[in-house]
Amino acid sequence: MHCGAVRNFGLFGSLFKVGLRQRYLHVCRVSASPFQVKMPSLSPTMEDGSIAQWTKKEGDSVSVGDVLCEVQTDKAVVALESEEDGILAKILVPEKAPNVKVGAFIAVIATSDEDWKEVAASAATLSPTTQQPKVSVPPSATVEPAPKVLQPDVAASAPRDSSRIGPAVRLLLQSHGLDGAAIPASGPHGTLLKEDVLSYLTTQPSGPQTPSSGQVVVTVPSGSTPALFTDIPLTSMRMTIAKRLTQSKTTIPHGFVRSVASLDKIMDMRKQLKDRAGLKISVNDMIIKATALGLRLVPELNAIADPANNSCRTQPSVDICMAVATPAGLITPILQNVDRTPVTQLSVMATNLAKRARDGKLQLHEFQGGSFTISNLGMFGIREFTAIINPPQVAIMAVGSGFPKPVDISPTSPNKVLFRNQMSMTLSIDSRFVDQSTAGRFLSYVSRLLSEHPELLLADDPVATAALRTGSGNVFDKFDMLLLSLSTETTVRAASPP
Incomplete structure (x- = not known):
């Protein structure tokens, strides 16, 4: 060495x-x-x-x-x-x-x-470490001292004349169920004072006392009462997550843009792929691919922030972090070069990566870096939510579940309402580097890819395209040109008056 x-x-x-x-x-x-x-x-x-x-x-x-x-x-x-x-x-x-x-x-x-x-x-x-690990030591059990036993004098232990007990003291005795004869008196001629009763109460366990003319019976509370709560210590991962999220929310001015996408064509295409070629492509795989193509069209969101130099740097490759819930906390493994990875291959990569994340077996390069993050809670039935930006990235997209939305009346059956399966998407942006118009343009591309042109998501996938081709001159042969056309068409739509 x-x-x-x-x-x-x-x-x-x-x-x-x-x-x-x-x-x-x-x-x-x-x-x-x-x-x-x-x-x-x-x-x-x-x-x-x-x-x-x-x-x-x-x-x-x-x-x-x-x-x-x-x-x-x-x-x-x-x-x-x-x-x-x-x-x-x-x-x-x-x-x-x-x-x-x-x-x-x-x-x-x-x-x-x-x-x-x-x-x-x-x-x-000898001391083996330069910095000793912080090992929390549970506090030792505290042994409570036994209540002080007051030895009453002979005069105090003798039967006390009730006329020597004032109204305030008598009310105090009655409210606590006490026998005045059992309490040592400190007043003149054996008079029981209010301070005597209060002092006596501090030495007794809480709860009403049963009056007696003889010895006072003290009930000892049981120490075997089960706890009604459980302390859950923060793991190292949870503490790091908390620190980074706090840093993100307190230093990054979050902006939010929302949109929806129709899932009907995606669902039809998935069914064709399964029926014709036995391919099992998830909706989430399609969302990841559409997001990657949207980032190619809007590279301003595929960037890393550099606040120290008041700038952000666009990244040469589209590396998408996907949020995965593990027993130890949320982790974001990275799918690399997503825009140039076929969907069928992307599906296998995402499944394996999520499994290794849950098993805690990720390689270093699989969770360091990334240029954009997707968080999907659709599997839990969550329709819409917002996500916190994962610094130093400049954006994160939160994806909700699909839901039916009434869109029209059937032209053949006036009493029938037509529904369309839709999905919400909420984009969180770092407003220092990304404005809302740029965010809206990106969401428009992603929405249109999913809703209108899902075939473009398969254009670079020979396995999937072979299952869907119906003849020559297919749109799959013009992938880059169609992406450019989509970009131009969306720009014209945005510029046109309502």
Whole structure:
């Protein structure tokens, strides 16, 4: 390993050179000394993580490329490989320990010519990390002190003359169901004062007391009452999501534009593909493809913001993030080059990517980057919602469920109403870089692709087009020209007076 910097690490008491090489693992090597394994930074937004599972145990031999452990980042579970040969001498961070800071030491690997047990003993007695992970320790149980037993004097314990109890004190006794004879009196000649009753109440459990002429019976509340709530701690992923969404909502001026698209032609085309070729293309696959083509026509939305320089940069490829709900939180894996990927291939990619996201098995390149995000809650029956922009992107589209909408009266049956299946789309834009007219133009393209020209979504897919071709001169042969025509036609429509 190339050593490019000199640092003082006190774990083994010597100065040594540290290689800055990074792959999936940060390892600091000391000449003829153990290797210190660090918690790496596996994404641009990662500040801390946790060890989901150690795949090696102390005393195991490790070689270059062996998986040491699985790290839960703010986006996924990533396998960490060893970059050195040796023996895993000491695990410094246990599984599930939360908030292990990037750069903190998590393990020590002994070289083959060292006694790994001696290395483990040294690592156990000295501070192994530059930054200790924040492990929350539950507070110890608090033992409540026993109520102070007041020893009444002989005069106080003797039967008390009720004439020595004032009206206010008598009312207080009655309201709490107390026997004045059981309460020590501090007034002159054994007079019971209001302060005596209040002091007595503070030493007794809450609840009405049963009056008695003898000993007071104290009821001890049961400690086995089941809790009515459950504390759910935030995971590292949830905390990162909260931080990024808060940053987005407080620093980005969100603007919103809504539109609808008809799904009737899409549904008919899906049925033809299934009947003729056995192809199972989902509506969501079509939406993703239509969005990608819309971004080709409106590249201003396929951009990354750079607020520091008051600019945004359009991206050369259309890489769409699709929001996937996982048990740990929402993650946005990336479908790359969507505008140039056939729908049948896109469908397989989206299915596999969503499954790996739910299983926590995404590769780094599958959740870093992206130029646009789609969030679809249609499967839950949500008609319409707004989504928060995923920075540094400049837009995100929220897609709702399909719903029937009455559009006309049947020309043949005046008493029959015609319905059309429609779907809502809500675009959230960063108003610093995208204006609403640009957003409206984009939504118009997407809506028309889905509603009027769904065949264009299959134009670059030889498998799908083969199933739908009916003769020569098909529109599939003129894909780019039709896209340009769609752009021109939509512009003319917008410019025409109502």
